[in-house]
Amino acid sequence: MITNQLLHPASIVVVGASNNVHKPGGAILRNLLQGGYAGELRAVNPKETTIQGVPAVPSLDLLPETELAVLAIPAAACPDTVEALAARGTKAFIILSAGFGEETPEGGVLEQRILQSCNRYGAALIGPNCIGLLNRWHHSVFTQPIPMLRADGVDLISSSGATAVFILESAIAKGLQFNSVWSVGNATQIGVEDVLQYMDEHFDAEKDSRIKLIYVESIKDPDRMLYHSASLIKKGCRIAAIKAGSSESGSRAASSHTGAIASSDAAVEALFRKAGIVRCYSREELSTVGCVLTLPELRGRNFAIITHAGGPGVMLTDALSKGGLNVPKLDGVVADELKAKLFPGASVSNPIDILATGTPEQLAMALDFCEERFDNIDAVMAIFGTPGLVTMFDTYEVLHQKMLMARKPIFPVLPSLQTAGKEVEDFIKKGHVNFSDEVTLGTALSRIMNVPRPATNEIELFGVDIPRIRRIIDAIPTSGYVAPQFVQELLSSAGIPLVEEFVSDKKEEVLAFAARTGFPVVAKVVGPVHKSDVGGVVLNIKGKEHLAFEFDRLMKIADARAVLVQPMLKGTELFIGAKYEERFGHVVLCGLGGIFVEVLKDVSSGLAPLSYEEAYSMIRSLRAYKIIRGTRGQAGVNEAKFAEIIVRLSTLLRFATEIKEMDINPLLATERQITAVDARIRIEKG
């Protein structure tokens, strides 16, 4: 539970405070003092009466009631200390010490004792095994660097303290400012999800920061992460996150790091899609995305690039194009008017190259044209470094002034960190961020622009027959793969069109069915799970005698119980699958069938229940989406129907959590209709 005493304590005690700033207990006190903490600061130290000028007491019982306690003492001493202080009214604890559950089982026991004390007395607990908590009121971290802080700065929440420190290193170099930094350590009481929940439930549109950056290795409570992330984003926040451990080896690395079981990556992708979180893969990317989010929101995908150096403009244009963003050609009378104001040889066709000799006044002019005159421009990239002949103060002052006034975002790309180091520093001190590499910026922008809005929370029923679904599930006798008739009934209850089919172990019945629906038909063995591998699927059976022959053959396959016949349909193969992931719920996958799923692994994922918008986002993020859309000479498939079936299936799953695994493979799709041809469902009954 996050208490007000954690965020805004009137008094803080550092237990284990030290005069040695090379120890955590000394460094945190120094940071609190240097951070200008305005409340009452106290220290506990057995030997000294003052520590770094702060009054110290030798034991806890001599300490006045204190709102927040920071513990920098050996792990073994922590439980008693917490109990004693909590009993005397301390409502917040930050425990820096390591040596708990992350190291040994005995450490885990200590951790539990601390948690019990905190919970009993209603106290907040950050850590143990963390760097602490830093906000504008108190710098309760023992680490450096300390970023510049401001109310509309970024909130950083990290499950790894060292990673938070290194993210700050990368962010500070770019001028990114912070509102708070949370290191949750072992997250014994307060984890990343709790911080998000608190920020969401206490969100103040007037005062609160709107940008959240997250580093997390294991998502312990996906539901809460999803709910509060989406909620914050709907309130106007933006969230970017690294979920590390996405590869198999990375997961191993992550679990050795935190002792947590890594989440499946498809589930993470699905959760981020649903919440509208920008996914990042490196500190560099996260801090760059953070910088982009501090600028005014982008209203469109068309960029102007203003520069005095051609090369970076070319590379940036390439990067934006690759990410689906545009650098539209500028021409016509307005462009000519601008060109006339620049030196001979300057180019305005976009990039706008005002030449190495271009003046600050010309930069101002070009910026004004982009802001006011070029209607097809949504944002401006200004790339201005220096070969060192003159200082850049004038140029950067123009940028500064225009950035204050412009409605369209202006992205400053100032590459000369060595040669114009002072000028860049001065620019950053005015509160700006800087992107020193244009391509890194372009890539970050594409990532942000391609994230969908968060999904709605409502489950869309569309006539999915929930009571009938429950009746069918209840009627299924045992766990395991479900018999074909139940599969058929479940899909039908969800309104998912399934090809008509018939199952029997009697040849005459099978032949009669085929005669009624008409040839060609498909015949499949019922019983074995991997039918294709045992020769249990026969396509394109064109007549009665052929069917009779195949019936006999199929029934001789090991485990064969019956034969299924269905009319043979044509169309593009699609695939929908779902898997129940512990803690995440049902992850729904979609893709084109056949080699696209099996060989190319071209699938995208979403978390049930899914909205239409999410289903469309899933379909459109397939690499092979062009095939679904159709191209010259090749008809596409009915995308709306595909989305509908995905939504319907996700609703079915939401009300049939016994389903642990299922796939519909293939569905056959034409421009008009999509029909499920084969489906498997595995349930687990409690």
Place this chain on the structure above:
Amino acid sequence: MITNQLLHPASIVVVGASNNVHKPGGAILRNLLQGGYAGELRAVNPKETTIQGVPAVPSLDLLPETELAVLAIPAAACPDTVEALAARGTKAFIILSAGFGEETPEGGVLEQRILQSCNRYGAALIGPNCIGLLNRWHHSVFTQPIPMLRADGVDLISSSGATAVFILESAIAKGLQFNSVWSVGNATQIGVEDVLQYMDEHFDAEKDSRIKLIYVESIKDPDRMLYHSASLIKKGCRIAAIKAGSSESGSRAASSHTGAIASSDAAVEALFRKAGIVRCYSREELSTVGCVLTLPELRGRNFAIITHAGGPGVMLTDALSKGGLNVPKLDGVVADELKAKLFPGASVSNPIDILATGTPEQLAMALDFCEERFDNIDAVMAIFGTPGLVTMFDTYEVLHQKMLMARKPIFPVLPSLQTAGKEVEDFIKKGHVNFSDEVTLGTALSRIMNVPRPATNEIELFGVDIPRIRRIIDAIPTSGYVAPQFVQELLSSAGIPLVEEFVSDKKEEVLAFAARTGFPVVAKVVGPVHKSDVGGVVLNIKGKEHLAFEFDRLMKIADARAVLVQPMLKGTELFIGAKYEERFGHVVLCGLGGIFVEVLKDVSSGLAPLSYEEAYSMIRSLRAYKIIRGTRGQAGVNEAKFAEIIVRLSTLLRFATEIKEMDINPLLATERQITAVDARIRIEKG
């Protein structure tokens, strides 16, 4: 022509030298002086007798004979100055001034006059419109920053001066050192290709730098770039390059920048593949790749990560895995032995996490284990930043010492640029590079590891019948699409198996052919180019009557001249195409047929003539390569045959340069055989 006087002048004159270091003529003199130029330095200035302490003369005729002249005077004055100095023995010119062909046609005339003077007198010319040339002997650039220089540093060659400056900014921050920096400006005489040629032809394995970084917007002479890049790489060099303007908008940006026509990107990809050049897309990436190349060569793909902070190790593991590199699990007795030497809670399973409290001695131990004991490790990543409690000098000294001794490369990742700025600076001063972001490093490494070796120069004939090819080409009457019988003969001369086929406008002949080869057959209209679009292709014709019917129908299509019949084959569809690109020669494309080429654009490219190794590299860089290789339940195709056909086709093209465009689409491939089913060839006769 690159002269010795350009590289190692005994005397240099700055024409237009100035006491004002905010002007190019002042800045370059300062750089020469600060660079400790040991030859004789002179200046030309109408008003002063000394400039920055350097003796100055007011006019050219008072100047003693000087080997290298640097011109920082208005464009209009340059031609006469060059002529006068060249006539008096100056053998090298660097012209900084702009205002030439890049701005106006009149400027282009000035440029030509300069070129003529230089060529007539055998003088080298760098520029105009450049920042100059910097090497260990003379710093003839007017820009900053000046990097640290050493004989085995990097050679940078850039077609954009400002981009070179910004690449230096990014490289210096990483500790990358240089041997030379070439800015070729308008490349009136000496372009990027000339510099490469010189470096190749004068390569001294004992003395020369082995790493070349290139920034280029237009490849003017692809043949020379290819030849000398490949040759240098075969001599033990590594080359990485940015070719900017790869997107359509980027090309527009590039051409407005340099006035050069951008090369097609597939051709660039093909050239880089053939030469073995590492392709980069940003300054950040180029400088990171440059840093990687300064380390000992990687002998394998298995990495150990040693760190005291889990998070970055996890992200790096993800990045390496994504790029096809491994972070193998470490276990067994050796791992246990290491674990016993570390603190409780440390992990050795890889990443090796020695914990935040880990000591420099433990780092040394872990490095020793990776160097000597872990046989399945090829290289080590050491991620060591700091939360600021203690300095990092000891830790980095351990890294430094181990890097001097180790045979396996050790990649230092030191993220704390703010907090341990001094320590990192100290480490870099010892001659090391630093990778501040682990994921950027992982991505750069993957890029390097996935570049093929340069191709051999030999054309592999394999019985391709060149005289017969020439006879066929000569027999083709006109330019345009070639008649089917010629297509058949050309492919047959190259030994490319083509499905047997027969063309006639007589129904009886067509029926007789089909009766001989057997049904089913395919029938196609001959005449229209886009046959499918006009319903001119009929598959799977199973009998005589059906064929007769389709013959009549096909002959009624507009422009129909005849009907082609061929047996209907089965297999996986493949595609091979080729296009003649001005200056590059034939670019050969390959891929899977159908939607893979037409919709997904999954093709890779190579430059004719192709070796087997290149053909394999092309095939294996297809996103859909897994389908060619085959997977569980699905047979692959005969990859060796596919490579052979690509090689044979490329040889055919090399001797039939009249072919401007062609494709074989589809080829039908099984595990055993690949047969071309349809092909189109367009020739242009001179």
